[in-house]
Amino acid sequence: MSEMNREEACPAVRVPESMSIAVAGYVWARDKVGESGGAVYRLHGKPGTPDLYLKHGKRAVADDIADEMARLRWLSGRLPVPAVAHFNCTVDEAWLLMTAVPGQTAYQLLQADPGQHDAVVDALARFLKRLHAIPTSACPFNSDHAYRLGLARSRIEAGLIDEDDFDDERAGWTAQQVWDAMQALLPLAPDQVVTHGDYSLDNLLMVDGEVAGCIDAGRVGIADRYQDLAIAWNCLGEFGGALQERFLRQYGVATPDRRKLQFHLLLDELF
Structure with missing residues (x-):
């Protein structure tokens, strides 16, 4: 997906006074991918100054947004x-200004050049192993499935689930049907690591064949590696089953746990 398709030009928006100097002089564009109810802007075009988000x-x-800010600060280093770069919050509003991660998304690379498919998938697996190798004892954030099931139940009861956005295999389902299908897969034996929480192709930026960074870190926390x-396995399905299986092999999963794959895909539908 090109930058033109990912975003649209927009006027500068009003920001807190404490942030106004930091954003002055930039050209603004609003991101159309993965806003999750908020607004995401790319600030660019200021001579001699790197882009911001x-x-x-x-x-x-x-x-x-506050959760993401805390996780980004913890992940730094x-x-x-x-x-x-700057964080501002009030009782019911938050602003998070960040530096841009260089590169193209893994999705953009896979879409643009089939000849790079294997190399991109191998890089995604290497980066995920690096993330999962961070000691859980160092991580202060919990994102396990029991915690997220509680959040999901609250979202269902509040009517916050976009049932029209479910994956094709669950087209026409209700949120309650997704919930019931998850319950049928429990209990699950946890295999806990530090997870990204939304390890999708649009959240991984690549430079020279390696992952240069990850974005949208608001769900980072200790959870099952699945x-x-x-999520990565499901995203790769657009490019064929062979890439899905290669990703799992390169990560180190010879025989995937299909039950866990299914459970976590169902859970993701509710967020």
Whole structure:
């Protein structure tokens, strides 16, 4: 997906006074991919100055932005992630200004050049192993499936699930049907690592054949490794089953746990 398709030009938006100097002089564009209820802007075109990204949201989205800010600060020095340039929050609104991660998304590379497919998938597996090798004892954030099931139940009851956005195999399902299908797969034996939480092709930036960084880190926390494996595996399905299986092999999974794959894909539908 090109930058033109990912975003649209927009006027500069009003920001807190404490942030106004940091964003002055930039050209603004609004991101159309993965906003999750908030707004994401790319700030670019300021001579001699690198691009920035700004996330803005209210109410529950503001809480999500605050969660991401805390995780980015914790990940700094452990993995390549955006640096927090400025953070501002009020009772029900939050603004997060970050440095841009260089490169193209893994999705853009896979879409543009089939000849790179194997190399991209291998790089995604290497980076995920690097993330999962961070000691869980160092991570203060919990994202395990029991915790996320509680959040999912609250979202269902609040009517926050976009049932029209379910994957094709669950087209026409209700959120309650997704919930019931998950319950049928429990219990699951946890295999806990530090996870990204949304290890999708649009959240991984690549330079010279390697992952240069990851974005959208608001769900980072300790969870079963299949939280990440399932989302990446599902994204790769667009490019064929052979790439899906290669990704799992390169990560080190010879015989995937299909039950866990299915559970985590169902769980992701509710977020």
